[in-house]
Every structure is written in C-alpha cells, then in structure tokens.
Amino acid sequence: MDLFLNTDAATMSPMALFMQADWVVKAVMLGLLLASIWTWAIIVSLLGRIGKVRKAADKFETDYRRTADIDAFYRGHGDEDHPIARVFAAGVTEWRRSTGGRTVDREGTRERLATTMGAAVALEIDRLSDRLNMLATVGSVAPFVGLFGTVWGIMRSFTAIASEQNTSLAVVAPGIAEALFATAIGLFAAIPAVIAYNRFSHGINKVEARLNRFADGFHATLSRQLDDGPVAPAQQQRGTLL
C-alpha cells in the first residue's frame, strides 16, 4: 500500500477536511477531539482501576475468611491501598474508638460502626466514579456539539452558493462534507463515551454492592463480638481483637 498524505478535498482524509473548515467548525472539531481523547483516557484508566479493585477484593476477602485473628489480619492488611481494605480499616478504627472507653454503649457502637463503614464505602465509590460524569457529559453533549458544527458548516455552504450563484454540486460538496465531519467526530466521541458510561456504571455498582456486602459481614462479626461477654472486661478479652 502506498502511504501518502491526502490533502485534496475529494478524499475522506480528516486532515484535509479539518484544514478547509470554517474556524467555528474547526473549534468544534478540536473540542470534540479533545473530548474524545479525554474519554478514552478515562476509559483506559477506569478499566485498569476497576479490574485492580476486583482483583484486590478477591484476594482480600479470601484472606479475611481464612483468618481467625482479626487483629493480626488488620496488622497485615490494614494499610493496603484498595477500597475493601480501607473499608475494613475504617471499621476497625471505629471499633477501637468505641470500645476504648470504660463503658461501652453497645447500641451506639453498632450504629457508629455501620455509619462509619457505610461512609467509607460511599467514599470509595465516589472516588471510583469520579470520572463517570465526564463520560456521561461527553456521551450526551458531543452529538449536539457536532451537530452544531454541521449546521454551521452547511449554512456557510449555502451562503457560498448564494454568493457564487453557482448551484453545481462541486461548489457545495466540500463544505457539506467538512460540515458533516463535525457530526462524525461528535459521534466518534459520544459513542464510546456512552458505552463506557453504561459499562462502568454497572461495574462500579457491582463494586459498591461488594463493598457493602463486606461491610455488612464485618459489621455482623464486630456486632457478634460486642454481644459476647460483658463489655467492661472486654478490654482484656478483646485483646485478641484489638
């Protein structure tokens, strides 16, 4: 195949279409191109992050089920840098705070544990879905922006017809092609954004459900521990835990 730089108007070359466009259409195209780049950057990074979160959660849960000594487990895994470990760490931190005093309010401790771990889960999900709104915005707005560029370009083409008083297709075809290219870029940016948004929403929902399940399970464990034995000497008893 011979490679050459297509710059004549009769080809599908994006470069040629961009170069002969009006400045408004050029701005639209540039913006949409940047949106597309940003979209794909988000897609690539989110793919990696969600995959990593899942893998880490798998490993963490497996280890958590195996361990009998939560205290030792916390010392080993408590400072790991992934959502499920942070939720676990938040729960343990709250347990230590609530049961550190002389008297322990069992109901209050349970509530505080639930609230703290729920907040931790919400924080992690917020961090994960930070970029999702960008995907949603690009997916819904990019077609309109591209359409704006197209409408502008076609208006310009028709103005050219009126000024040249020449209705031959060769006069208007390049302008219309260049205008339609704006819509093409808009769709080019929007379609992956919409797909990725739906896909990552689903993925993040699953991660959230998983974090909530883990938090509930951990809360149940801590709550059971809270019920066992008198709270006051729990300090010594729970030496294993804390």
Added chain:
Amino acid sequence: MAVAIDRREGTALGVAVVGHIVLFGLLSVGFLATPNPLKLEPTPIEISLTDEASLQSEAPQIQKEAPAEKLAEEPGPVEPETPPPAPQPDPQPVARPEPTPPQPVAQPEPRPQPKPVPKAQPQPKPPAPKAQSKAQPQPKAAPAQPKAQPKTASQSKSPAPSTNRVARPTGRLTGIVDGLTDQPSKGKATTPPATAIGAQVKSALAAEVIRQLRPHWKAPTGADVELLRTQVEIRLNKDGTLAAPPRVIGQTGVTDSNRPQADLHKERAISAAKLAAPFKLPAEYYEAWKLITPTFDRRL
C-alpha cells in the same frame, strides 16, 4: 470534577492521545481511501439531436418481390417515336433551374429533358450499373431515351422495362435472353440508397456546408459591398474533396459603388470554397451534396 490526574490517569491519557494520533494519521494517509482501480474515464459520446421526423420517408425501400430482371439495354439509336414515359417537371424544390452542362458523374440521359435533374437519383432506373455503363458510349445518339424514368419513388419498375422492350427494333441480340430465364434471377436488386432525401436533411446539409465554409470566408470591405451576393457551384467527390474547381454561377447586387469589389468578392468566394475542402459531410447523403451551390454574402 477534580482535574488532579494521578499517575495511572496520566498513563491512560497518553495511551488515548497516541491512539487518536495513530487513528487520524492512518485516515489521513489514505489508509481507508478506496482505490479506484478501474479509472472510469467518461468517454465522450457523440450525439445528434433530431428535432422532428420528416414528413417523407427517407429510409431505403426494401423490395419484397424478386428483383427486377436486368433487361438488355438498347444499344442502338432508338427511334424517336418512343415518347419519354413521363417527362414530368421535377417537383423537387432544390432543383436548380439553371441549365447546367452535363454532369460528369450523372447519368447521361436526363440532358434532353425539359428540366434537368441535378440531383440525379439512380433508384428508379431499372438498368443495373452494368447497363448504365454500357449505355454510356452513346449518350448523344439517344436524345429521348425511354430509360429516363419518372422520379416518383413509389412507381414500380415493371412498366419501364416493358416500354423499353417495345422500343427495341435494333438488330442486336446482346442481352436479349437475359429476361427470358425461366427462374427469376437472384440478387442484383437495384435498391435505392434512399427513396428520397427529406427537406430536413437538405437544410441540415446546407447549414453544415455553410458552417464549414464560414471560417474561410472573408468578405471584402467597401461601399455597398454588403449588397453583393455570389453564388458558387461546388462539385464534390464522395470523400468530400472537390471534383472540379469551384466556379461562380451568378452574382447579384452589383452596383456602381461596389463594382470594384465585385470581382474580389467572386475571388474570395472561390478561394473560400477551395480552402474549405475537403468537406466533411455524411456519405449516405452524397446524392444531396455532390453538387452544392452556396451563396456568399457579407455574413455568409
């Protein structure tokens, strides 16, 4: 949305940028350009527009019955009492009224007719070319040859040979058995090239001749020179070349004031005719343009 980009997002951004550059670069260098291997070059097609159909059929007449027997030609001097069957005046509007001298390419027989037919049409003549060539040696001796047929295209040929046969008292027997074969002869039909050449074709031909003459025609300048009209007779071969030097057959509009230019006008008309040759005219209508008489005036 925080625009803080951590390391992982930076990597992803780089991947996205590189991917876009590669994609658009490929599109720009004709990666998806559809090749046009056929190179469909539109070849120009010559078209001609026909305005109307002529009222007269111009198609060659196809003869259904057996072709005419070639009867023996009458070689000897024919007695004068045989009248020409129909010495009708030529109804053709383009027939030139001026009595031109015998045409070298035309048949010899129409000369004694009251009105010569310049556009000699060979089709009603029963004799085949062979007979015609044989008849050539005695053109003068047959002043009223009965062969001169009426020109109506619809007329069948059977009456003509019969009159010929009656008027054959010569002693020569050549060809006398030609018509007596017991079976009709095959082939050699004297199918005319066209039953008639329509007025549309004639006017189109005249316009075409004028068009080809015009680039070579330059009228002289002078007082009253626009009144001059010179008619030139041009005889053409079938390939469009001049069969004879063109000559002036008439000039009108000569006044005292433009008399000095009259001869120049003739000269230039003749030279225009010479320069315009060879004419490019449709060969199938050769009968219509083998003799053309354009009239040169100031604008042609």
